[in-house]
Every structure is written in C-alpha cells, then in structure tokens.
Amino acid sequence: MPDACREYTISAGYFYLTWHGIRNMQLPSSPAWSFCLKHYLFLKCGQGKTLRMFSDGNTGMVFVIKGQLKVKNADGSANDLPRVFIYGQLDNYRDIYSNVDTEIVIVVFHPYGFFRLYGMPADEVKGQIVDAGLIYGDPIYLLNDRLSSSGSYTGSISVIEEYFKDLSKKPKIDTDQLGVITGSVVKARGQVTIKQLTDLAGCSERKLERLFQTTIGMSPVKYLQIVRLHYFLSLIRPAGKTASLTWAGLESGYYDQAHLIHSFKQATGLTPTQYLSASNSLTVNLLTIE
Numbered sequence: 001m002p003d004a005c006r007e008y009t010i011s012a013g014y015f016y017l018t019w020h021g022i023r024n025m026q027l028p029s030s031p032a033w034s035f036c037l038k039h040y041l042f043l044k045c046g047q048g049k050t051l052r053m054f055s056d057g058n059t060g061m062v063f064v065i066k067g068q069l070k071v072k073n074a075d076g077s078a079n080d081l082p083r084v085f086i087y088g089q090l091d092n093y094r095d096i097y098s099n100v101d102t103e104i105v106i107v108v109f110h111p112y113g114f115f116r117l118y119g120m121p122a123d124e125v126k127g128q129i130v131d132a133g134l135i136y137g138d139p140i141y142l143l144n145d146r147l148s149s150s151g152s153y154t155g156s157i158s159v160i161e162e163y164f165k166d167l168s169k170k171p172k173i174d175t176d177q178l179g180v181i182t183g184s185v186v187k188a189r190g191q192v193t194i195k196q197l198t199d200l201a202g203c204s205e206r207k208l209e210r211l212f213q214t215t216i217g218m219s220p221v222k223y224l225q226i227v228r229l230h231y232f233l234s235l236i237r238p239a240g241k242t243a244s245l246t247w248a249g250l251e252s253g254y255y256d257q258a259h260l261i262h263s264f265k266q267a268t269g270l271t272p273t274q275y276l277s278a279s280n281s282l283t284v285n286l287l288t289i290e
Contacts, residue, residue: 026283027153033161035175036113040160041106041283042153047099049288054093054268056285057226059114059122059217060106061086061132065148067102071095071129084132084140086114088125089217093269095289105147105156111223112178112215119169122217136167171215177201178215182223190228191253194220228252229267232260233284236276245272 029037038058045051045067062069062085069081072095081096115122120135132140143163150156181201185192197220198208212220232252236243246257254260264272275287 024283025153027157030157030161033164035179036110036116037161038108038110038113040153040157041104041108041286042156043102043104043106045098045102045104047101048097050095050097052093052095052269052287052289053087053090054285055090055226056230057089057111057216057218057223058108059086059088059111059125060108063105063107063144063147065103065105065144067098067100069096069098069102069104072097081129082131082133084144086125086130086132086135088114088122088128088130091127093267094129103148105160107160110179111182112175114217115171115173115215116175117164117169118167119171121214123213126217139163173211173215175215178211182216185224185227189231189252190224190226192224225263226267228254229263230284232264232272233275236272237284243276 025042027040027042028034029039043051050072062081064081064083070078071081072078078097087094109117112122114120114125118135143159146159147156150159181197184200185197194205194208198205201208201211203211208220212218212223216223218226229252232248232254235248235251236245245260249255249257249260252260254263261271264270264275268275
C-alpha cells in the first residue's frame with residue numbers, strides 16, 4: 001500500500017489503521033481486566049516519524065519492543081526514552097519520534113486504572129514519563145523481551161495480562177465509586193458542575209479534589225475540561241475539514257470561540273483548524289506531525 005494511503009478496518013472490537021508508514025492496531029483488554037485497562041495500541045512506525053501525544057484523561061504504559069524512542073524537549077533537545085515507561089496524566093502535549101523503524105505496545109489505563117492496578121498514587125507520576133523499571137524492577141524488561149517474540153497481538157495481550165496478575169494490589173480507596181463518577185462525567189460530555197459531582201460522591205469538594213488527585217492524577221475541574229474537549233473532537237473528526245467549529249463548540253459547552261481555540265491549542269499545540277487540516281490522527285489524542 002502506498003504511504004499516501006490510509007486504510008481502516010473495524011471488526012470484533014478492534015481498530016486497524018495504516019497511515020504514512022505507521023501501522024496502528026487498537027484492541028480491547030480481556031473482560032477480566034476491563035476494571036483497570038481500557039485498550040491496547042500496537043504501533044509500527046517508520047524512521048523519522050514524529051508522534052504528538054496529548055491528554056485524554058488516561059495514563060499508560062509503553063513497551064518499546066523494537067527501535068528507540070526519543071522525546072523532544074521545549075529547548076529543541078531530545079532524550080532517549082526507556083524501553084518500558086509509564087506516562088502519568090499529561091499536563092501538556094509531547095512530541096515523540098524515532099530515527100529507526102520502531103514497534104511499540106501501549107497499554108492504556110482507565111483514568112484511575114494505574115492506581116487500581118498497583119495502588120500507587122497517580123499524582124506521583126503526574127506530568128512525568130517514568131522508567132517502569134524504577135517502579136516494577138528488572139522483571140518488567142524481561143516482559144518486554146517476551147513481547148518481542150509473542151508472535152501475535154492477542155499473544156502479547158495474554159503475556160501482559162498474565163504479568164499484571166503479580167502486580168495487582170487492592171487499593172485502599174474504592175474505585176468502583178470512581179467508575180460511577182467518571183462515567184457520569186463522560187455521559188454528560190464534561191458538562192457537569194463540581195457541586196453535582198460532590199452530591200454524587202457524597203463528599204465535600206475538598207475530599208473530591210484529594211480523591212481525584214490520588215487516583216486519577218488531576219483535579220476534577222481538569223478532568224471535566226479534558227472530557228469536554230474530547231467530546232468536541234468526537235464531533236469534528238468525522239466531518240473533517242467540513243466540520244462546523246461553531247456548532248461543535250456550542251454543543252460541547254464552549255460559548256466563547258476564543259476560549260475554545262485557546263483551550264484546544266493549550267492541550268494539543270494546534271488550533272482546531274490545524275488539527276483538521278493535518279488529518280493524520282492515529283487515535284483521538286495521538287497524531288503524526290510532518
């Protein structure tokens with residue numbers, strides 16, 4: 001298939017995409033792990049490709065099973081990324097690239113999934129990219145080696161979930177209630193008040209703030225903003241360049257277009273028009289930058 005072509009396949013809960021030399025497969029977790037894992041992304045990237053990642057309210061674990069990833073710094077320099085790393089709640093967008101052909105597996109957690117799996121406060125990795133070996137020890141690198149020879153996507157998922165059995169710890173905080181709270185936010189498209197959330201949680205605003213920071217890694221206000229932004233994205237992405245930004249903004253609760261553009265650019269580094277013109281998103285919050 002020529003690089004300029006894009007191919008989509010959606011079947012049995014997975015999503016497959018080829019775009020400019022980048023192959024992307026999205027698969028759900030097994031039902032037994034859906035309490036903390038959202039889905040898996042399998043990416044094969046050609047050399048010289050830059051991926052821009054911005055927050056979708058979830059955290060993740062990345063396995064670099066072939067090649068070497070680098071992250072660009074604000075001053076133009078770059079750092080090598082670990083073979084396995086955790087990314088906390090992103091406070092701004094990150095540009096990641098490789099000078100060689102690279103294959104990666106991304107385990108995407110639910111907003112509170114990292115805390116639910118390991119019991120580690122999410123605010124300890126907030127805004128950071130952390131070597132997973134510092135948290136889980138050297139065995140995590142052996143897992144990376146097993147993934148490189150697993151032979152299939154489903155085989156890789158089985159390897160990861162089998163390993164996670166040894167990591168799983170029951171947290172002191174009930175995450176079932178968190179699932180109800182975050183689910184209500186998504187259902188309301190981020191257009192709820194903090195008062196409505198405290199009523200649902202049956203706690204004070206201060207306690208709700210601590211709960212979100214500890215389990216999700218961000219404030220309730222920030223989470224509402226991200227959900228609202230991603231609802232806006234869900235409205236404009238299908239329509240592409242023909243999308244009505246004014247209509248989508250109003251539907252998403254942005255009644256001031258200047259505020260919408262500012263919020264969008266702060267999160268993605270692009271204006272909504274630039275995002276649509278690029279037309280090269282692999283997932284909602286991951287796109288290639290030419």
